[in-house]
Amino acid sequence: MSLPTPMASVSKLARRTSRQPSATTGRLMVLVGASFWGLSGTVAQILFASYHVRPGTLVAERLILAGGLLLMMEFIRGNARPVVEIWRESSARRDLIVFGMLGMLGVQLTYFLAIRHGNAATATLLQYLGPVVLIVYTSWRSWKIPTAPQMTATALAILGTALLVTNGTFTSLTVSRSGVVWGVSSAVALAFYTLFPRQLLKTYGASVVTGWGMLIGGMGASVYYHPWAHLESLMSLQVDLLTLFVVIFGTFFAFYLYMDSLRLISPAQASLLSCAEPLSAALVSIVWLHVHMGMVGVIGATCIIGAVVVLSLTK
Numbered sequence: 001m002s003l004p005t006p007m008a009s010v011s012k013l014a015r016r017t018s019r020q021p022s023a024t025t026g027r028l029m030v031l032v033g034a035s036f037w038g039l040s041g042t043v044a045q046i047l048f049a050s051y052h053v054r055p056g057t058l059v060a061e062r063l064i065l066a067g068g069l070l071l072m073m074e075f076i077r078g079n080a081r082p083v084v085e086i087w088r089e090s091s092a093r094r095d096l097i098v099f100g101m102l103g104m105l106g107v108q109l110t111y112f113l114a115i116r117h118g119n120a121a122t123a124t125l126l127q128y129l130g131p132v133v134l135i136v137y138t139s140w141r142s143w144k145i146p147t148a149p150q151m152t153a154t155a156l157a158i159l160g161t162a163l164l165v166t167n168g169t170f171t172s173l174t175v176s177r178s179g180v181v182w183g184v185s186s187a188v189a190l191a192f193y194t195l196f197p198r199q200l201l202k203t204y205g206a207s208v209v210t211g212w213g214m215l216i217g218g219m220g221a222s223v224y225y226h227p228w229a230h231l232e233s234l235m236s237l238q239v240d241l242l243t244l245f246v247v248i249f250g251t252f253f254a255f256y257l258y259m260d261s262l263r264l265i266s267p268a269q270a271s272l273l274s275c276a277e278p279l280s281a282a283l284v285s286i287v288w289l290h291v292h293m294g295m296v297g298v299i300g301a302t303c304i305i306g307a308v309v310v311l312s313l314t315k
Contacts, residue, residue, distance in 0.1 A: 034273065038120075040246045042288060055116045060219075063104065067215035096197075099193075101217060103213065104210075107186060118175035118180070120281045120289075125160075125300075128304055129187035153308075272309060
């Protein structure tokens with residue numbers, strides 16, 4: 001039995017190294033996942049406008065199917081224990097139900113209603129006000145003055161929102177009043193969605209909490225919207241394919257790629273790169289759906305994204 005030559009050892013080491021995912025892979029995963037998120041909003045707009053699918057129906061289908069896939073993936077990966085244990089403690093059960101109904105369902109339904117009454121680009125950008133809502137809330141709760149970067153981000157977000165929804169005229173709105181209200185409501189829901197389940201996430205992990213939250217929120221939406229009563233619309237091949245894209249790519253893969261990227265890059269980098277979501281939603285809406293966004297609107301969108309960038313670069 002001969003010993004391997006140095007060159008053979010180097011070759012084996014190179015092959016092993018090449019197979020290990022890098023930070024570049026992590027960044028690419030975030031960009032792809034965020035782009036799927038943004039694109040799914042545009043696909044939802046097509047379902048609402050062209051096929052008259054109700055936002056609540058799409059939310060119920062999206063959450064139930066994607067939540068089931070996430071939990072199934074945890075079983076496949078051998079993480080079945082936290083999937084079951086989260087229901088054994090009364091406080092965890094209570095928090096999970098609140099998160100699913102108010103957090104997960106709240107942020108999804110308000111976002112899709114903002115798309116239904118406005119457009120995907122504006123709805124996605126308004127939802128990105130969520131971190132600013134968090135700043136205002138935490139500063140109020142702690143009675144602390146926001147830091148300079150936080151105040152800068154808040155000012156950019158407010159200015160950007162004003163420019164985005166008025167196109168600089170300040171006497172009329174570029175989208176319906178309902179679209180603006182639902183978009184801002186989506187930002188508030190996103191802030192709650194981010195802040196409320198912190199203890200659950202620490203104990204049981206993001207995939208388990210999010211998977212159960214999706215299932216609970218989807219079942220809650222089904223009580224009112226009855227997606228099974230609209231099965232005739234799902235028999236259309238176009239509707240089926242578009243709905244599957246929202247569920248598989250715009251929800252399951254988008255979330256999974258984002259969470260898995262955190263093994264390779266820092267949360268700050270992931271948060272910064274996730275700005276690809278509103279950019280992709282805006283670009284696809286302009287090119288595919290011919291949504292008009294004037295120069296003032298573009299400046300407003302840039303201000304909102306800039307606010308997220310400022311927050312991502314600070315603690």
